[in-house]
Amino acid sequence: MIWHSFFFALFAALACGFALAVVLTSNVVRMAFYLVLSLSATAGLYFLAGADFVGSMQLMIYVGGTLVLLIFGVMLTAQEEFIRISTRPAEVALAAMVGLALLILLSSAAFRVPAWRGDTPAERSLALTPQTVGPIAMALLGLRVDQAPPTADSPPNDRPGYVLIFEIISVHLLVVLVGAAYLARGRIGANSLVRQDPSQPASDLDDLADADPSGSELLEASQTLDSPAETGA
Amino acid sequence: MAVTLNRALDALTGWLVGSIGDDAACGYALAAILQAGMLLNLVAISGLVFIWLERKIAGRIQDRLGPTRTGGRFGWLQTIADGLKLLCKEDLMPGKADWLLFRLAPYIGLAASLSAFLALPFSGMPHPFVAQRLDVAVFFVLAVLGLEVFSVILAGYSSASKWSLFGAMREAAQVVSYEVPLGLCAVTPVMLAGSMDLVTIGDAQQGGFWNWYLLHSPFAFITFGVYFTCATASVNRAPFDLAEAESELVGGFHTEYSGLRWSLFFLAEYGSMMLVSLLAAILFLGGWHGVLPLGLGSGGWLEALLGTGIGGYLGALLGLVLLLTKGLLLVIFMMWARWSLPRLRIDQVMTTCLKYCTPIAAVCFLGATLWQASLPNGLLLRPYNAELLRAQAAGPVATPPADVLIVDTAGGRP
Numbered sequence: 001m002i003w004h005s006f007f008f009a010l011f012a013a014l015a016c017g018f019a020l021a022v023v024l025t026s027n028v029v030r031m032a033f034y035l036v037l038s039l040s041a042t043a044g045l046y047f048l049a050g051a052d053f054v055g056s057m058q059l060m061i062y063v064g065g066t067l068v069l070l071i072f073g074v075m076l077t078a079q080e081e082f083i084r085i086s087t088r089p090a091e092v093a094l095a096a097m098v099g100l101a102l103l104i105l106l107s108s109a110a111f112r113v114p115a116w117r118g119d120t121p122a123e124r125s126l127a128l129t130p131q132t133v134g135p136i137a138m139a140l141l142g143l144r145v146d147q148a149p150p151t152a153d154s155p156p157n158d159r160p161g162y163v164l165i166f167e168i169i170s171v172h173l174l175v176v177l178v179g180a181a182y183l184a185r186g187r188i189g190a191n192s193l194v195r196q197d198p199s200q201p202a203s204d205l206d207d208l209a210d211a212d213p214s215g216s217e218l219l220e221a222s223q224t225l226d227s228p229a230e231t232g233a
Numbered sequence: 234m235a236v237t238l239n240r241a242l243d244a245l246t247g248w249l250v251g252s253i254g255d256d257a258a259c260g261y262a263l264a265a266i267l268q269a270g271m272l273l274n275l276v277a278i279s280g281l282v283f284i285w286l287e288r289k290i291a292g293r294i295q296d297r298l299g300p301t302r303t304g305g306r307f308g309w310l311q312t313i314a315d316g317l318k319l320l321c322k323e324d325l326m327p328g329k330a331d332w333l334l335f336r337l338a339p340y341i342g343l344a345a346s347l348s349a350f351l352a353l354p355f356s357g358m359p360h361p362f363v364a365q366r367l368d369v370a371v372f373f374v375l376a377v378l379g380l381e382v383f384s385v386i387l388a389g390y391s392s393a394s395k396w397s398l399f400g401a402m403r404e405a406a407q408v409v410s411y412e413v414p415l416g417l418c419a420v421t422p423v424m425l426a427g428s429m430d431l432v433t434i435g436d437a438q439q440g441g442f443w444n445w446y447l448l449h450s451p452f453a454f455i456t457f458g459v460y461f462t463c464a465t466a467s468v469n470r471a472p473f474d475l476a477e478a479e480s481e482l483v484g485g486f487h488t489e490y491s492g493l494r495w496s497l498f499f500l501a502e503y504g505s506m507m508l509v510s511l512l513a514a515i516l517f518l519g520g521w522h523g524v525l526p527l528g529l530g531s532g533g534w535l536e537a538l539l540g541t542g543i544g545g546y547l548g549a550l551l552g553l554v555l556l557l558t559k560g561l562l563l564v565i566f567m568m569w570a571r572w573s574l575p576r577l578r579i580d581q582v583m584t585t586c587l588k589y590c591t592p593i594a595a596v597c598f599l600g601a602t603l604w605q606a607s608l609p610n611g612l613l614l615r616p617y618n619a620e621l622l623r624a625q626a627a628g629p630v631a632t633p634p635a636d637v638l639i640v641d642t643a644g645g646r647p
Contacts, residue, residue: 003258029390033334036383052367060376064412070386071405 007048014041023095026086032070039063140166238263268364272350280503284312287568294572322492327393330489334391339490339497342384346504349377353511356521356552357436360545370431371419374512375412378467381505382408384498385469385476385486392489400485403579404469404476410586411466417594418460421453421601422446422516431512435520445519450608452600457517459594461563464509466582468502471571475579510563511556518559521552 018038025031039062046055138144142163239260285300288311292299304310326335352370354363367373382404389401425446426434438444447457466473477485484490487498514520536544577585 003261027331029331029387030334033383033387040380052373053369056367056369056373056376059380060372064376064379067382067386067405067409070383071402 004048008045011041011044011048014038015045029070032066035069036063036066039066236260238267272364273347276347276350276500276504276507279507280500281312281316283503283506283564283568284315284499285309286565287571290565290568291572294569316496319492319496324492324494325489327489329393331391331393334387335489336494338384338388338391339494339501340384341387342381342501343497343504345377345380345384346501346508349374349505349508352431353508354432354435354515354520355556356549357432357439360549361432362549362553363432366432367430369429371423371429371434371512371516374431374508375416375419378505378508379408379412381468381501384501388490388498389476389486392486394489396482396484396488397486400476400478400482400488403478404486406579407469407473407475407582407586408467410583411463411590414459414586414590414594415463415467417591417598418456418463419512419516421456421598424598424602425449425453425605431515431520435515435522438519439522439526441526442519442524444522445517447517450601450604452597452604453517456594456597456601457513459590459597460517461513461566463586463590463594464513465567465570466586468505468509470502470506470567472574472576473582474571474576475582478576480576506564506567507560510567511560513563514556514559520559521549521556523551523555 015038018034018041021034022031022038025034039058043055043058043063046052046058135144139161140163142161144161237260239257242257242260242263285308289299289307300308300311302308303314326332351364352367352373354361354366354370356362363370385404385408386401389397389399389404392398422434423429426437428434428437438446442448446453448454469476475485477487479485482488487495490498535548538544539547
């Protein structure tokens with residue numbers, strides 16, 4: 001249906017365009033704003049696909065979560081000298097490498113999905129059967145319902161599911177959370193030392209910027225703080 | 234609606250351009266334009282009325298008359314005159330402002346406020362007046378409502394003024410905190426109705442005011458109070474209007490705005506006031522159902538008299554009027570609170586949210602759950618149960634056995 005294709009192209013172009021804008025802008029607040037728009041366009045794609053719940057989730061968690069990033073951006077750039085983030089060429093090369101690798105991985109995975117290729121009649125019928133995320137959730141709990149049940153002669157533990165990986169990710173996120181809290185506490189200690197000097201006037205915004213002259217560490221902390229909240233919700 | 238429009242178009246112009254199918258694009262485009270236009274008009278006209286009403290109520294509470302000159306004795310045309318003045322004002326921008334964000338910020342707030350109306354129903358089954366009926370409408374409305382804060386933060390940041398920035402940071406802290414108890418309060422009616430669909434939640438409260446979720450249990454009653462407090466705070470209204478606090482921050486986040494952009498912020502604010510009030514009416518106050526069961530809704534004498542088509546539509550229109558009346562009364566309550574209570578300090582705002590609203594909402598949710606589990610039939614009056622009523626009307630043959638009936642009621646409402 002041409003109507004669907006039109007809106008899909010519109011939302012996809014918006015998402016990709018604003019994603020590029022995030023990368024190409026040097027102003028932190030504008031970056032966060034473009035990220036909001038890109039993520040909202042992705043939510044539009046979900047609504048277009050009829051996945052209302054996922055779309056609302058996208059708005060609530062990802063777009064809403066970017067709010068925290070935006071606030072940190074505002075705090076960091078409240079002073080003139082931090083208003084632009086300059087990227088070194090080495091960082092650009094590294095980011096391009098990682099991005100390209102991820103693009104190759106994802107596109108090869110996408111083109112290998114049998115239901116989307118539809119070469120043989122069997123695969124085409126597979127594309128018509130409704131597929132839900134239920135098997136993925138069961139696999140995360142260690143049950144591979146998408147595969148045949150184990151027989152007597154099958155080797156033990158040949159289908160372990162993803163429970164170990166899931167647990168490792170959870171522990172990793174916990175470590176990140178604790179680390180972020182530790183970093184934040186450390187900064188507060190440094191600030192209280194600064195504040196003891198009566199000759200230096202200190203407002204809250206100044207403290208946040210003063211504590212870390214490069215401003216990047218605080219931004220990283222905000223990003224890492226963001227991720228456990230997303231998975232937790 | 235799109236299919237109906239396509240059929241109408243087919244009947245009107247089919248002889249000229251050939252037959253139009255049921256799912257042709259033109260019907261969908263027309264339906265989208267009609268529905269979006271109606272919602273836009275609802276927000277704009279209610280904004281127009283509310284600004285006049287706010288001045289009148291403020292005047293009466295402060296023992297004066299409010300507007301009396303423009304357009305007759307009661308100053309009916311005051312808002313139009315204000316709007317004309319704002320249209321003619323120069324659109325100023327500070328020299329050091331971030332021009333893109335400064336210009337875009339008012340539209341973001343208005344867009345968020347408007348798009349939340351998309352999932353809001355104005356009448357129940359069998360003719361739900363809703364632009365897009367969603368299974369997760371409560372969640373969608375709350376999610377979109379939370380995006381409005383972006384406009385305040387971007388406006389505050391991009392103005393390059395410290396008053397604006399202070400206002401924006403206050404707003405950020407306030408809205409992020411108040412979303413937690415707001416969501417907790419909205420969960421209670423969702424739990425009672427067993428659905429996140431606003432049409433289902435509203436229809437589960439039909440049959441008189443004793444079926445409203447407000448009066449479901451003492452816990453639900455307190456939950457409504459907490460919800461309304463948090464809703465007032467999340468739409469940035471006094472006594473929680475710290476982001477604009479004109480006595481300390483000049484104008485807060487809109488200090489540097491003038492003219493039409495400034496008025497767009499206020500259109501968005503009045504739009505979200507209307508939105509949270511309508512949401513409160515649907516979640517707790519029976520939505521489009523009347524105070525007493527007069528049989529005007531579905532299955533009543535009106536439908537029996539005029540048929541489900543016309544009678545049902547008349548009932549739905551009446552429901553629309555009822556819902557808008559309830560929303561209007563809640564908005565008036567908000568105005569009353571604004572002109573009666575002094576503004577809170579920022580630490581008091583955070584204390585109210587984190588130390589009072591959130592624990593109270595959590596305890597009330599638990600209490601309402603236990604109440605529903607232990608007293609599924611209510612304390613005094615039996616709650617409305619569509620299946621039970623239908624089974625009784627169908628006679629003894631259709632009535633399920635007694636044990637099934639008990640299981641059915643224990644499972645809560647449909």
